[in-house]
Amino acid sequence: MTATHELAYASIAEVSAKVERKEVSPVELTELMLSRIAQLDPQLHSYYTVFTDEVRAAARQAEAEVQRGQYRGPLHGIPIGIKDIYESGRTTCGSKPLDDYIATNDCTTVAKLKEAGALILGKTATYEFAYGFPTTKSYFGPTRNPWNLGRDAGGSSSGTAASTAAGLAYAGMGSCTGGSIRWPAQACGIVGLKATYGRVSRAGVYPLSWSLDHTGPLARTVTDAALVLQACAGYDAKDPASANVPVPNFSEKLGRDIKGLRIGLLRSIYEDNCDPKLLGPYNEAVKQFATLGAEVVDVPTITLDQLQAIEWPGLFAECATIHLDNIRNRGNDYNPHAKLFAAYGLLVSGAHYLMVQRARAQVRDDLLQALSTKVDVLMLPTAGFQINPIADDSPGLSIVSASFSVYTPIFNFTGFPAIQVPCGFDSDGLPVGFQIAGKPFDEATICQVAYAYERSTSWHKQHPNL
């Protein structure tokens, strides 16, 4: 491994210490990332727009600030990517009608990251409007998985996941309505952290489903995810769902023992449907937690069918109200299935939508009860099927079928914080991961548990061979 390769794959925690000590400059890091993007991204297609001139200027400014002793913190001078549904410069949402749309302002989260000193490399690829699966015929084309270029990178935060996993950014921002941070993070073998609903501002981020939308980081380590979250968390009056609660130190519990900590497995969601290829590494992770001294117990909850019955009708009903005018006017410029999903949401009746909201409340209350009395955190796989090969044709409405066994939505419709952690590879060499979720606004504990696992294994040290 060369020194350059090591620097490209260093964690933010490692590289920021070097920036602070002036051993590495933000300009050097930025040039390294730009060089790797130029070399590797033609095959991955993880970026739609690279802000070459802007990021170079920002890097020079960061370098000057550090030299003057004006070090801002762990993101100062660190190059990252931003999912292309966040308003900041060219913002396409992965959709042809927005190919030329240039946002006039940075959204709240990007502004906060810049304030923390982060350097924005560019805008990363997304499923169209965060839900329309790409195909080889899509206007923007698909992002390819760095572990297997014939496979999808997962979504909808595909570009952030692929670029972070491939060392084309030190981390990045995604958004998550049903799993769009954790699922691509699993597919690309990295960490995805969806904080509590309302923890990170969504203002200026193109909505998919207001009651389910979250924003948050993807990174190569738990520590890095916590550091990025630290920079962007907090109340924002521009976001009606923003929670006006204190922001703790998300890293404060990293390194603490988890002996005696109780982990509740949500078996009823995955045990009868998870592909054994993925279940094997997951079960090994469960055993590892027991080895670390945690107590593993079962927590009864809903089934996968019930999870899907709560998530997708509510999501697409909200999605339909967002996209109705657009698909009337420009529907034929959407991916064919993206147009159909929006139409599908119009078929959800008002009564059906309210029943979904009642069921959400029930599941939330049941799991809160478990988290108050029986366990400290919850655990289940991230997804129950291998990431799909890149499709040539529209996959149709496959997401609204039983086979789309992502287990992430339960923490979107409950709003609980959840983190995806890599736990190995399946027999085809594709990454596998699991989720740890916890009480609302207790991101520090899920990071503690995830970190305890991460440092007892070496999965986070493996990188794709590009």
Next chain:
Amino acid sequence: MDKKAIIAAKLAEWNLSLTDSELDQLVPAYDNLLRWQDVVHGMLRSRSIADGMVIPESEPLLTYSPEKGGSNR
């Protein structure tokens, strides 16, 4: 009325018309939507209070925060 015609009629209420092929793709998804409607209905908790009469024991998860004011996104 068959499912395809029902879907077309519902979308027409929104002044949205799709091609035959698009409507065909929505039919199985609509069937599943109706099934999920039953699944969710079956999950809802209610208490019997008289013969054939129940009272809901859960409320929809809707946010009503009068102190926050309107959207300013």
